[in-house]
Amino acid sequence: MSRTDCCAENLPDVAVDRHPQTAVALEWVGMRGIAIPLSLPGDPARQRANAARLDAGVNLGKGEARGIHMSRLYTHADAVLSQNPLGLETLRQLLDGFLDSHQALSTRATASVTFELLLRRDALLSDRAGWKSYPVRIEAALEGGELALELEVKIGYSSTCPASAALARQLIQRRFDEDFADVAPTQRVVREWLGSEQGICATPHGQRSEASVRVRLSAGQELPLVGLIDAVEAALATPLQTAVKREDEQEFARLNGANLMFCEDAARRIHAVLDGDPRYSAFRAVCSHFESLHAHDAVAVTAKGMPA
Numbered sequence: 001m002s003r004t005d006c007c008a009e010n011l012p013d014v015a016v017d018r019h020p021q022t023a024v025a026l027e028w029v030g031m032r033g034i035a036i037p038l039s040l041p042g043d044p045a046r047q048r049a050n051a052a053r054l055d056a057g058v059n060l061g062k063g064e065a066r067g068i069h070m071s072r073l074y075t076h077a078d079a080v081l082s083q084n085p086l087g088l089e090t091l092r093q094l095l096d097g098f099l100d101s102h103q104a105l106s107t108r109a110t111a112s113v114t115f116e117l118l119l120r121r122d123a124l125l126s127d128r129a130g131w132k133s134y135p136v137r138i139e140a141a142l143e144g145g146e147l148a149l150e151l152e153v154k155i156g157y158s159s160t161c162p163a164s165a166a167l168a169r170q171l172i173q174r175r176f177d178e179d180f181a182d183v184a185p186t187q188r189v190v191r192e193w194l195g196s197e198q199g200i201c202a203t204p205h206g207q208r209s210e211a212s213v214r215v216r217l218s219a220g221q222e223l224p225l226v227g228l229i230d231a232v233e234a235a236l237a238t239p240l241q242t243a244v245k246r247e248d249e250q251e252f253a254r255l256n257g258a259n260l261m262f263c264e265d266a267a268r269r270i271h272a273v274l275d276g277d278p279r280y281s282a283f284r285a286v287c288s289h290f291e292s293l294h295a296h297d298a299v300a301v302t303a304k305g306m307p308a
Contacts, residue, residue: 023063028110030057031070034077038115040225041085045120047226049136052115054081058098058106065105072101077111086113086138088222091149095142108143117153117225121242124251130242134229151223152214155232156240158206158252159289162260165204175201206256208240209263209289211270214306216282224279232285235273236266263289267300275304282306 031054038052056073076097084090091111098109117134137152179193193199213232217223233239237259241252261269266287274283282305289298301308 025063026060028057029060029068029070030055030073030110034074036077036081036113038081038113039085040117041087042226047120048118048131049086049115052081052113055110055112056094056098057110058102059108060105061107062105068102068105073098076101086223088147088149088220091138091140092142092147095140095147099142108141110139110141112140113138117229119226119229121239123241123244123248124255125247126245128243128245128248132240132242136225138223149217149221149223150214151217151225151228152212153225153229155211155213155229155236157209157211157233157236157266158238158240158256159209159263159266160204160206160238160256160260161293162262162265164293165257165260168202168204171202172200175199204260205292207290207292209266209287211236211266212286212288213270213274214284215274215280216305218279218281221279227279231273231277232270235269236261263287263298263300267302271302271304284308 034054034056036052036054038049040047040049054077056077058068058073060068077094080090080094080097084093094111095109098111099106102109114135114137117136118131119134120129121132122129135154139150139152141148175198176193179198185193211232213228215228238252238255241248244252266289267285270285270287274280274285282303284301284303284306287300291298
């Protein structure tokens with residue numbers, strides 16, 4: 001018998017040997033913030049996720065039991081997530097193992113994984129590209145053989161205020177009337193005027209913005225991480241950029257001018273694209289515009305099948 005085995009035989013286990021002073025079942029017991037490595041299916045040259053944090057737990061349905069076996073949760077999570085890319089079957093294997101190791105104690109297992117998803121994003125027009133980070137949270141629950149999955153991602157974009165754009169255009173019109181009150185300018189003169197600081201005397205305010213999008217997946221659906229991000233960015237039309245050249249910055253300005261939006265507009269755009277997608281049985285989107293005019297944020301929320 002090894003020294004380790006000899007010592008293990010004599011170690012007390014108060015979680016088994018002692019009963020709680022009050023026999024009460026508990027809704028959730030587990031660990032939060034477990035550091036884990038994470039891999040994703042797909043091309044690592046285009047998407048990556050390295051370090052992640054895991055919340056892992058089960059319910060304690062047997063009130064007279066002192067506690068659960070947290071080391072079993074940790075060991076199983078380490079084995080599963082270190083060896084398998086994150087996906088539907090990996091999450092089911094993870095939660096099945098949690099319940100198998102607590103057969104006499106638990107009927108429900110949950111896991112929450114948070115990480116930064118890095119996607120390789122091409123520039124709008126040039127040959128540049130760079131990495132863009134998206135905070136992701138995946139929540140999984142298994143009970144009665146039914147796996148429930150919810151996915152949340154934060155997506156950055158730019159928003160230019162429609163009201164500010166209209167006010168800026170009015171000021172430009174007034175300056176035009178002042179500068180050409182007594183002359184009928186030629187096309188060349190007007191073109192030069194439009195390209196000058198004198199002509200464009202006002203610009204609308206825009207701001208970096210963020211959409212926090214949470215979806216509940218329909219039964220049997222794989223994790224649509226990139227698909228969800230792509231759909232939301234396409235709906236908003238002004239996603240934040242990585243590496244850019246001057247032609248990319250100009251195209252970004254054009255896209256902002258063609259997609260003026262209040263936070264309400266952004267929320268409705270996201271609602272429209274999610275509402276028609278059969279992969280999602282419920283969703284919620286929170287659009288926050290971190291205003292450059294005010295010291296507070298403008299926020300709009302849309303939801304279907306989830307609390308707003």
